[in-house]
Amino acid sequence: MYDFNFQSASSIDDAAAKLSAASDGTVMAGGQTLIPVLKQRLANPSDVISLAGAGLSGITNNGDSVTIGATTTHAEVAGSSDVPAALRAVAEGIGDAQVRNRGTIGGSMANNDPAADYPAAALGLGATITTNQRDIAADDFFTGLFDTALNDGEIIKSVTFPNATKAAYAKFPSPASRFALVGVFVAQAADGVRVAVTGATDCAHRGPMLESALSANWSADALDGITIPTDHINADIHGSAEYRAHLVIVMAKRAVAAAG
Amino acid sequence: MATVSMTVNGQAVSGEVEGRTLLVQFLRENLNMTGTHVGCDTSQCGACVVHINGDSMKSCTMLALEAEGAQVTTIEGLAQGGEMHPMQQAFQDNHGLQCGFCTPGMVMSAIDLVAKNPNPDETTIREQLEGNICRCTGYHNIVKAVQQAAKTMGG
Numbered sequence: 001m002y003d004f005n006f007q008s009a010s011s012i013d014d015a016a017a018k019l020s021a022a023s024d025g026t027v028m029a030g031g032q033t034l035i036p037v038l039k040q041r042l043a044n045p046s047d048v049i050s051l052a053g054a055g056l057s058g059i060t061n062n063g064d065s066v067t068i069g070a071t072t073t074h075a076e077v078a079g080s081s082d083v084p085a086a087l088r089a090v091a092e093g094i095g096d097a098q099v100r101n102r103g104t105i106g107g108s109m110a111n112n113d114p115a116a117d118y119p120a121a122a123l124g125l126g127a128t129i130t131t132n133q134r135d136i137a138a139d140d141f142f143t144g145l146f147d148t149a150l151n152d153g154e155i156i157k158s159v160t161f162p163n164a165t166k167a168a169y170a171k172f173p174s175p176a177s178r179f180a181l182v183g184v185f186v187a188q189a190a191d192g193v194r195v196a197v198t199g200a201t202d203c204a205h206r207g208p209m210l211e212s213a214l215s216a217n218w219s220a221d222a223l224d225g226i227t228i229p230t231d232h233i234n235a236d237i238h239g240s241a242e243y244r245a246h247l248v249i250v251m252a253k254r255a256v257a258a259a260g
Numbered sequence: 261m262a263t264v265s266m267t268v269n270g271q272a273v274s275g276e277v278e279g280r281t282l283l284v285q286f287l288r289e290n291l292n293m294t295g296t297h298v299g300c301d302t303s304q305c306g307a308c309v310v311h312i313n314g315d316s317m318k319s320c321t322m323l324a325l326e327a328e329g330a331q332v333t334t335i336e337g338l339a340q341g342g343e344m345h346p347m348q349q350a351f352q353d354n355h356g357l358q359c360g361f362c363t364p365g366m367v368m369s370a371i372d373l374v375a376k377n378p379n380p381d382e383t384t385i386r387e388q389l390e391g392n393i394c395r396c397t398g399y400h401n402i403v404k405a406v407q408q409a410a411k412t413m414g415g
């Protein structure tokens with residue numbers, strides 16, 4: 001790891017000010033991805049600005065939606081009675097117990113790993129990402145491999161998930177990393193059926209073919225006969241594109257069955 | 261260099277560290293507390309697990325400066341008055357270790373596990389210890405040790 005100047009932010013505005021003053025700074029929440037990245041010398045920031053003391057942690061449910069502060073850990077989400085069961089299950093399935101005690105929702109969303117779980121939940125529930133500058137719809141947020149709509153200096157404050165009539169997430173985890181080889185989040189949301197797929201392509205995305213099939217008939221059987229084109233599907237030592245494409249349907253069926 | 265201060269096993273400590281100094285490096289190299297191990301250094305194996313304000317975390321994936329002001333408990337802080345912690349005793353009673361390299365992290369994770377799941381079944385124990393790898397593959401007796409300790413700690 002290259003050395004850097006470590007700073008603690010006392011608020012989101014303080015973090016933004018420190019970030020803007022740094023020559024090439026980065027913010028850090030739980031560090032469960034950033035620290036491994038730094039160790040591999042894949043990043044060389046001048047400053048690492050910790051959000052841990054910025055007061056961005058906490059969960060509020062107003063009856064119609066739940067808002068989760070950016071530095072709320074996966075363990076806190078998994079253990080909160082204010083969080084809908086489908087979203088708790090997403091958090092409980094991330095990494096391992098120690099990673100869940102430290103990793104955060106804001107960090108996961110901002111990092112946008114192609115196999116991360118939270119992006120699927122955010123797309124599947126039609127979440128809104130609130131930053132220090134604006135509100136961003138999840139549909140507009142995940143723009144590519146480790147890439148998001150966040151501008152330079154823009155920091156996630158919270159993520160708001162609207163209630164859904166039915167929702168569930170099914171994931172085929174890599175046995176080693178617990179990242180999703182493929183994960184599918186399905187929901188009957190206020191604006192209709194939403195299906196979000198993670199692990200299969202460069203980043204989480206919605207599945208229009210699956211959504212139209214499930215809009216017509218909300219049952220696992222409705223997905224029989226759908227073939228996912230393999231053009232943009234990830235292929236690596238863990239699974240071929242054909243295998244992942246097949247898993248998308250299998251996970252979608254499991255999610256629909258789990259959602260009831 | 262920056263100064264970091266925290267409480268480790270009840271003792272106030274401080275030291276000079278770089279921004280990039282990991283918590284596990286601070287524990288092992290500044291404080292000479294080598295009970296916390298570095299196995300993989302990639303947050304996979306769990307040999308470095310310590311408690312930060314009561315929660316188990318991987319000290320190889322945390323900066324020392326992130327622990328500023330924290331209450332840190334390491335494997336060295338478990339025994340009280342020469343008596344092993346019930347989890348340590350259970351590992352001994354059930355031969356829950358072979359080479360012993362993973363044991364400090366296993367014990368620290370297992371204590372957090374039992375604190376949050378006072379009566380864990382075997383599946384819960386295995387799932388909650390997913391972040392701890394024993395390359396002797398001695399999981400069977402580790403699970404038995406955690407089951408015993410859960411009873412002792414609960415009673």
